[in-house]
Amino acid sequence: MxxxxxxxxxxxxxxxxxxxxxxxxxxxxxxxxxxxxxxxxxxxxxxxxxxxNIPLIRKSILGRLPTDTKELRKSNILNCNETFEYAPNLYLDVFYPPPLKSMKKTENIKGIVLFAHGGGWISGYRRQPNNISWYRYLVSKGFVVATIDYERGYKAGIEKLIEELLEAIDFLESYTTKRFGLNQKVSLMGLSAGGHLALLAASRVPEKIKNVVAYYSPCDLLDIWSSASIFARFAAATTLKRLPNRAKDVYERYSPINNITENYPPTLLVHGLKDSVVPYISSVKMFKRLREKGLVAKLLIHSKGDHGFEFVLRDQKTIDIIQKTASFLEGKLW
CATH class of the missing domain: 1.20.5 (Single alpha-helices involved in coiled-coils or other helix-helix interfaces)
Structure with a gap:
């Protein structure tokens, strides 16, 4: 060449x-x-x-229950607590009444509550002041209260969040049996997105759950798209990774109203009539669906309540709802 x-x-x-x-x-x-x-x-x-959404965020993070008195806050009722890594890089706090510190008076324990915080699946944390207000109140009433962090929805997706709550249920059940000798079923309670996760988790393991309480939660995820809240729609789309017009089946699959089992545990739904984030009709539909199936269900509506109303309103109606919530968690159906 x-x-x-x-x-x-x-x-x-x-x-x-x-x-x-x-x-x-x-x-x-x-x-x-x-x-x-x-x-x-x-x-x-x-x-x-x-x-x-600054006003909503402010009251969600800094608000407290009207029952959270100065005397109760000074009582250091939450001093008895332990923290565990219930899953890799995910933590769970357990708060319990002082008598349990010395393993005494376990017969006076009203119940075991696993609490899931709100925040649209993409924000919030277990030690927010508003959440702590709930823990303080429930512990003062004789409950063992556990609270978890779960991964952000935009990173993990909805299924992973449910699985994490299920892991926490198993962990808490084992812990309270070994640590305190409490052979009681776990109650689930959640605010907003946390309530949504609690309702779905209850449908996965109804035999393990004593009862479930959901405050202003999206029971039909499609209802969020009739909300005026940009944050709510953004949070739902980010967590489900889809818009409802292209994946309606996904929204239906992860809506609690479509996941009610025959042995679904007693359920308390709480909502404000003026909720600007999650339409109150979502809880009404869930309540009707539960009752149609012959299941135990209670619905409490506050006529003046917005999203997170129990941390803002100080009226007697709000106090009554909070007190009825504690009674329901104890197993009383009033």
Whole structure:
């Protein structure tokens, strides 16, 4: 082969290789830039959504129950507590009445409550002041209260959140038996998205659950799309990874109203008539569906209540609802 044509051929091949590498580099830069823009848009939308929901976030994080008196807060009733890693990088706090510290008076324990915080599946944490207000009240009434963190919906997806709550149920059942000798079923309680998870978890293991309480929870996920709350719609779409017009079946599959078993545990639903985040009709539909199936169900409606109303309103109606919640968790159906 002639050296001159051969040299020309290899030089052409080198130019082609350089151009190819340049094209690949430009494509890589464009992909990274696109990802950056997508993340920036997501972050910007998330920040705007949070700003628009500042009043809701403020009362959710900083609010407290009207029954959470100054005397109760000073009593240090929550000093008896333990923390465990119930799953990798996920933690569970257990608060219990002081008599249990010395393993005495276990017969006075009203029940074991596993509490799931709210926050639209994508925010919130187990030690928010509003959540602690609930723990303090329930412990003062004689309940053992456990509370968990669960992974964010935008990262984990809805199924993983349910599985984490189921893991926590098993952990708590084992812990309270071994630690205190309490052979009682676990009650589930949740606020908003936490209530939604509690209702779904109860449908998976109804035989393990004493009863379930859900405050202003989306029992039919499609109801969220009639809400005025941008945050609620954003949280649902982010957690389910789909919009309802393209995956209605997914929203139906993870709606508690479509997951009621024959042995579903006694259920208390609480909602405010003026809820601007989750329409109150969602709890009404769940209540009707439970009753149609001949199951034990109670519905408490506050005529002036918005989302998270028990942390804002100080009226007698709110206090009555809170007290009835404790009675229901104890097993009294009033």
């Amino acid at each position: 002639d050296e001159k044509p051969a040299g020309s051929f290899f030089r052409k091949m080198e130019r082609v290789a350089r151009i190819t590498r340049l094209i690949l580099l430009l494509k890589g830069i464009l992909i990274l830039f696109s990802l950056f823009l997508a993340f920036s848009n997501f972050l910007l939308f998330f920040i705007v959504t949070l700003i628009l």
